[in-house]
Amino acid sequence: MSFSQDQAAITKLMAFLQEWDQSGKSVRSRILNDFIKYNMGKTSPELELEFAQGGSLFLTRLTAWMRLTYMIGTCLGLQLQAIGVFLSAASNHRYLIEFLEVGGVLTLLEILGQAQSKEEDKTEAIKLLQSIASAGRKYKEIICESYGVRAVAECLAKSKSEHTQEQACALLESLAHGNPKYQIQVYKGLIALLPCNSPKAQQLALQTIRVLQPQGMHKPVCFFMPVPSLDKWGGLCQEGHPV
Known part of the structure; x- marks a missing residue:
């Protein structure tokens, strides 16, 4: 880019950010729809080119707005x-680092x-967690350290959507792969799901246990280890159904 092109791109970025900062819910919704439509699938360098090397400025604003409003569901x-x-x-x-530094996983x-x-919002949140987990072992550990196994397992047990349940179970399986520090925790979380109220959750948990066992997670070892209690797993299982 020439100097004049750089200046034009920066001016465009500042105008975009100013519009965002000064707008309410309806205008921001339009901005987000347009952003998703025109930028989904772009690489990081392509996004930086689009935002004159200032993509982080928009991500920071976007993440801050989500953290302020997610409890009321504003454009979540x-x-x-x-x-x-x-x-x-x-x-x-x-x-990824910038999102994690502001507490994005939590x-x-x-x-x-x-x-x-x-x-549908839970499904989108799971997709983001999957993107984070896909970045490698360190990121899987961050999710697990944030009580992620419990949160995802509870979502799987309580969700009314089979699609959400399938996404949650896929995330649990992903967290178990290449993550030896928390592999057993994931496995025990899946076991705790077996007597839960949701037949779909039971089915998915059992299928995932079968997938994980041949990959070094041997049934005799795990079944003789203590399984999370009902209190620790937030009431995933029914009383009178020991795991």
Whole structure:
């Protein structure tokens, strides 16, 4: 880019950010819809080119708005999808670190646990957690350290949407792979799901246990280890159904 082109791009970015900062829910919804439409699937370098090397400025604003409003559900689905544009972008390490540094993982897990969260919003939150987990072992550990196994397992047990349940179970399986520090915790979480109230959750948990066992997670070892109590797993299992 020439100097004049750089200046024009920066001016465009500042105008975009100013519009965002000065707008309410309806205008921000339009901005997010347009952003998702035109930027989904772009790589990190492509996003930086689009935002004159200032993509982080928009991600920071977007994440802050979500953290302030997720409990009341203001445009939550759009917020999650827009954040997903950044986190799913190839070469996204910078965006990923910035999202984690402001407590992004904890916010996503809290969304899963909210009674008022819509099923589609829970699914979008799980997709973001999956994007984070896909970045490697360190990121899987961060999710697990944030009580992520419990939150995802509870979502799987309580969700009314089979699609959400399938996404949650896929995330649990992902957290078990290449994550030896928390592999047993995930396995015990799946065992705790077996007597829960949801037949779909039971089916998915059993299928995932069968997938994980041949990969070094041997049944005799895990079944003789203490399984999380009902209190620790937030009432996932019914009384009178020991695991």
